[in-house]
Amino acid sequence: MQSARTIFSPAKNDGGARTTEAVRPFVHVLADSSDKLAGVCSALERQFTVAGERLDAEARLSQVPFAVVIRAELRDVGTIAAIKKRAGKLAKATKRIFLVEHSSHVGISQAYALGATLVLPGALNKSKLLAALADPAEPTSTASSDAPQPDDAVETAATAIASMFTAVTLGEPLDVDGTKEAGRRIADRITEHGLSEWLATVRRHHEGTYQHCLLVTGVAIDFGLSLGVGRTDLERLYSAAMFHDIGKAQIPLAILDKPGRLDTDERAMIEKHPAAGYEFLKDHEKISPEILDAVRHHHEYLDGSGYPDALCGESINDIVRILTISDIFAALIEHRHYKPMMPRTEAYNILCGMTGKLEKALVTSFKEVALTR
Numbered sequence: 001m002q003s004a005r006t007i008f009s010p011a012k013n014d015g016g017a018r019t020t021e022a023v024r025p026f027v028h029v030l031a032d033s034s035d036k037l038a039g040v041c042s043a044l045e046r047q048f049t050v051a052g053e054r055l056d057a058e059a060r061l062s063q064v065p066f067a068v069v070i071r072a073e074l075r076d077v078g079t080i081a082a083i084k085k086r087a088g089k090l091a092k093a094t095k096r097i098f099l100v101e102h103s104s105h106v107g108i109s110q111a112y113a114l115g116a117t118l119v120l121p122g123a124l125n126k127s128k129l130l131a132a133l134a135d136p137a138e139p140t141s142t143a144s145s146d147a148p149q150p151d152d153a154v155e156t157a158a159t160a161i162a163s164m165f166t167a168v169t170l171g172e173p174l175d176v177d178g179t180k181e182a183g184r185r186i187a188d189r190i191t192e193h194g195l196s197e198w199l200a201t202v203r204r205h206h207e208g209t210y211q212h213c214l215l216v217t218g219v220a221i222d223f224g225l226s227l228g229v230g231r232t233d234l235e236r237l238y239s240a241a242m243f244h245d246i247g248k249a250q251i252p253l254a255i256l257d258k259p260g261r262l263d264t265d266e267r268a269m270i271e272k273h274p275a276a277g278y279e280f281l282k283d284h285e286k287i288s289p290e291i292l293d294a295v296r297h298h299h300e301y302l303d304g305s306g307y308p309d310a311l312c313g314e315s316i317n318d319i320v321r322i323l324t325i326s327d328i329f330a331a332l333i334e335h336r337h338y339k340p341m342m343p344r345t346e347a348y349n350i351l352c353g354m355t356g357k358l359e360k361a362l363v364t365s366f367k368e369v370a371l372t373r
């Protein structure tokens with residue numbers, strides 16, 4: 001019979017490298033079975049000081065780890081309860097990486113709802129996990145302090161986006177107010193700390209579609225602030241940005257997160273997301289026509305080459321134009337652990353090259369947001 005309390009002591013074998021235990025970052029591993037625990041621990045032991053603990057054991061962690069890696073079946077209520085029980089301690093780790101075996105929006109959003117800073121779906125992939133752990137994190141984490149967590153707005157927003165995707169996937173009601181409130185908190189945060197700080201924090205903590213939505217929202221807010229839009233338009237802008245890719249909830253993650261080029265069928269599936277998003281939201285009383293318009297048309301171009309309605313020129317509204325520029329820019333500068341980040345200057349140059357598609361005056365106004373704010 002398996003012991004319910006499997007505690008791995010810090011690794012003794014450093015593979016011959018003369019690295020001392022003292023300088024190796026401490027990683028805490030949690031799993032719902034001894035096999036999974038052993039798999040993750042052995043993947044990390046050469047580079048980290050590792051302590052492992054089964055989720056069904058009494059929580060024992062006393063030292064604050066640099067990172068927590070959790071590999072468990074998140075559809076199990078007992079597992080969720082066990083993770084929640086450790087929430088306070090987990091929150092102190094700079095990185096909380098969830099290895100989710102079932103690659104679905106529900107599994108991934110569940111992980112974010114439980115506080116993941118990064119989710120790696122699919123079978124255990126040692127090199128991906130090591131790359132994620134080696135990714136630069138903040139040099140000095142303030143996480144162990146009892147002061148309010150600096151990433152509160154990020155975590156709230158990531159959770160709002162995660163629950164939005166889950167709701168759509170499961171056909172449950174959307175928390176529109178909660179999502180807008182998360183957008184408002186991003187606006188507060190950016191007003192106070194600036195866009196660069198937001199971009200750095202989000203890129204450090206999240207990946208894939210959620211990171212994208214958080215980046216677009218931040219960029220759109222800062223663009224709106226720089227243009228001096230009024231409060232009502234700013235609200236429309238951040239709400240539209242939070243919801244803009246909600247139609248992606250029906251696209252398999254294998255396509256959404258595919259690193260390489262998409263084939264024709266995959267591209268066709270991706271291009272359905274603005275209309276799908278519009279369909280999800282259109283009957284919701286709290287979603288205004290302006291937000292609906294932006295969700296449906298954020299991939300339209302002034303020259304009529306966009307989708308889904310091939311709109312051109314004047315039929316594309318200002319909020320939509322601002323969102324489209326923010327969306328393209330955010331997509332270019334997003335961070336994936338498998339590729340280098342595109343510098344903001346290079347991303348802005350790409351926007352400048354999209355002659356005829358984007359409003360020239362707006363792209364010019366965007367320069368300050370793109371490069372300096």
Ligand SMILES: [Fe+2]
Nearest residue numbers: 244245273298
């Ligand atoms: Fe989109």
Ligand SMILES: [Fe+2]
Nearest residue numbers: 216244245327
């Ligand atoms: Fe987008």
